[in-house]
Amino acid sequence: MDLRLKGRTALVTGASKGIGLAVVQTLAAEGVRVAGVARSAVPGAALSITADLSGPEGPAAAVARAREELGGIDILVNNVGGVRSGIAHGESFADLTDEHWQQALDLNLFSAVRTTRAALPALLEARGVIINVSSIGARFAHPPVEYGAAKAALTNLSKALSEELGPQGVRVVTVSPGPTLTENWKGADSMAADLAREAGVSHAEFLAELPRRMGIATRRLAEPAETAALIAFLASPHAANITGADYFVDGGVIKTV
Template sequence: MDLQLDGRVALVTGGTKGIGRAVVEGLAAEGARVAFCARTADDVAKAEQELRDAGHDVAGTALDVADGAALAAWVAAAAERFGGIDVVVANVSALAIGPDPDFWRQSFEVDLMHTVRVVEAALPHLEAGGVGSVVAVSSVSGREIDFTAGPYGVMKSALVHYTSGLAYQHAGKVRANTVSPGNTYFDGGVWQSIEQNNPELFGTALGLNPTGRMARPEEVAYGVVMLSSPRASFITGTHLVVDGALTRGVQL
């Protein structure tokens, strides 16, 4: 099926590793031109070169998404370079787990406010293109209480509310949806670190997955790419959980 993404312009935050990298690859494979950012310059340069070597039209930028001015400047530069913006995928998380008061600030600025700021900066371009789509990457930890209860889970839950409100406020102009992954395993990711440093927690988490495994980044990215596509023209304000039946609540 043609996803009608060929030639579209997409922005992806946190695009060098894990789910974000898989989203960049998925969008680019459908012919989208992709601007992505991440904090570490070496990772950005490496990812950009690899993606260009694969034949994709991409542009990577190193920045801290908690810096509102830098984030807005990145959006403006991407729109100028590619001639507009059709898709925004907000994917970065501070991964601030625990009761430390500073973790609340980090989660607020990175998980929630970076999403708000990147969307606000991109909205005029999304509306002008006529097929604008926003996808926020949340987490199953925003849907139910687990070991991340506190700043991480609260801000992930807030993302679902924010995105649903965005869909209502901009209905008919810009679509907005949320994707909430379950535990996702990849090299250099948080679950690989937990596996190495806290095998008891890793074993407990793995045991909660009825599939017997954790998600792969490309499996989550599939949901993001589908919702980004103009083919999903009447899907807005939805919350897509991609967790292999990990969560057990009934989503009504």
């Protein structure tokens, strides 16, 4: 299917690895000029922007650079996010400090708030689309609790923005991945690797057993390219009347209707 995206411009955050990098590659293959924003270089992007989006200055600076060098912004993919490193097994709500909460909110919520705010004039001019990458953690009661709460706020933000911006021609949708074969799961320093060591099994054994334990109906973790393909479709004119929706890429983990 021709997604009719050739010649458009996208800004993708968290773009140097995992789902973000897959989005950059997928959109670029469709002829999109992509500005990839991350703390390290973004391979395959028409413009690689190095920035820390967890602080108040980074998002506006990244958007300004993208607009200066590539012109307008038709597509914004707020993908940056993640779980903080060093989470202890069995960590409870009472263990979380204000700093833990602020880190989760800055990275998983305010990065999208600030980037969207900076890009909004360009998106309104282009009658563009905002795609927020949330998580099934927004609906799945599972630690780390501060991550799930931040992602739930992002999902809510998407719905609210879709109502406000829809009459002005800007669509807003959410994509919520489940466990995905990125470094967050398969990396030697990942939380999954730590949990495997604590359980006394190999990392490979832990990942092989994970789909059954989590109730993944397809019995496998998702590939980053699968989420990227959905994002590309939602960014395209084929999805022109889709807004306010939240799409799971979780292999059936979320069971509620």
